[in-house]
Amino acid sequence: MVKSTLQFDNMNSVVAQKTDFLVIENLTKAYPTPDGGEFVVLDGIDLTLKEDEFVALLGHSGCGKSTLLKMVAGLEQPTSGLITLEGKAVRKPGADRMMVFQHYGLLPWLTVRENIRLAVDEVLDGLSHKEKTQIVTEHLAMVNLTAAANKYPDEISGGMKQRVGIARALALRPKMLLMDEPFGALDALTRGKLQKQVLNIWENHRQTVMMVTHDVDEALYMSDRIVMMTNGPHAKIGEILEVPFAHPRDRQQIRNSPEYYELRNHALNFLDHYFSTDD
Template sequence: MTRLNRSLREEQKASFMNDFLVVENVSKTYSKANGEQLVVLKDINFSVGSEEYISVIGHSGCGKSTLVRIVAGLERQSAGFLTLDGKEIRKPGAERMMVFQGYSLLPWLTVRENIHLAVDEVFKKASRAEKNSIVEEHLTMVKLTHAGDKYPDELSGGMKQRVGLARALATRPKMLLLDEPFGALDALTRPNLQQQVIDIWENHRQAVIMITHDVEEAVFMSDRVIMMTNGPSATIGKIMDIPLPRPRDRHQLQDCAQYFELRKEALNFLEDYQ
């Protein structure tokens, strides 16, 4: 390694040390039944600030969900390392909570009980009154106090996803991981819930990584957008800054030329990999 390369490497590591989440040289390989190795992700490098909202976009099969599962600790990388707040990520932890596209609610529990389940698991030493207070606070946050005693099959898709969000936020994680959180919602519910999520984040800032196929969603909600190349051996093709001022309102952005330029840039990237 040349002195220049060593210097660049040292500068990169120094920069990483100032970031909240660090993903460095991460790759993921699976062994196929015939013995061949399938490289899903290769040499993934990025970092996330402690109050930064990041989206990851790319075509199906580019390893987006695999990447966020590795950050969550639900899968182990084949190479590279990840740290959160200076500590290596080796397994799942309450400081990283994930919201899936599927609602993952227990149908025999009420909305309130579903949230309580997570709170009871994370805050084992808290009193019952303290736990109840946390649950009610987060029901209010997602505007579901009126539905606290309903069961999941009595809720709309958007309401179910808000329960999932409240359950994740109620554990007070350092990082929120969203895997296609709006993918199962109808065209009317989706933008409303996007706005609600970004409003909640504005008032309770934390690190967020969101996986999405929706370019408009990524540009509207994010500080930066990570764009993945196609798989196999998918990697980061480009990271796009989103300098749109906050707080953001979807209706106001309809008259913003910069928003449409950013949207076009992301779409052009994806079209190059069709």
């Protein structure tokens, strides 16, 4: 793994001062093959995330980004290696880590409010009815869905459905938010608006985030660091790119800076020059 040597005068040092939160050590993931061998997806992954850090996983399809995210979530187990969250080994899913998927996963027979409330009832069962109602109401407002609270999923747009998924995840008060290409199924205009909204929420309600993306501009706009993966099989972390722009961020402002295009070109050159784009 290579850490980018790009340096900028306005580098934000806040993240570096925080303590280790999530630690991934020498992680390997392999699947058995019909001939008795194994197909190694990820090989020797070492990565540490700080508390409240926003990290993007960037790479071509098939490089194991989503597999790594699922192992952090506890949905899959590593073949070898260790993942720890605040010093405790990750062995299974838990309410301290919530995932937002590309496809929304809403129950069509429940309203927007009811989809969020169902998750709150399941995880935060120790709270009173009034407290649960308040949490749901607050998170509907957080993603600007108060007016759509009593609509059903087939009555709202794709962008609104994704906001329901994000509100549902955040309402459970996780320590870590895991997002697997959360904007990938949206049109360009909706995607840009939702990126801004999610970033605004994170800037005002900090928590550790790991997000899978194929989009260099998305990674630069939203994250503190970009973890760039080599192609699979035997995918590794090829380079980690530090993103120097302070929060809160203004998309137009950072795009007008020379640092933005230097970082963007560096990431694109990494993906294009060193590794095949074949899936």
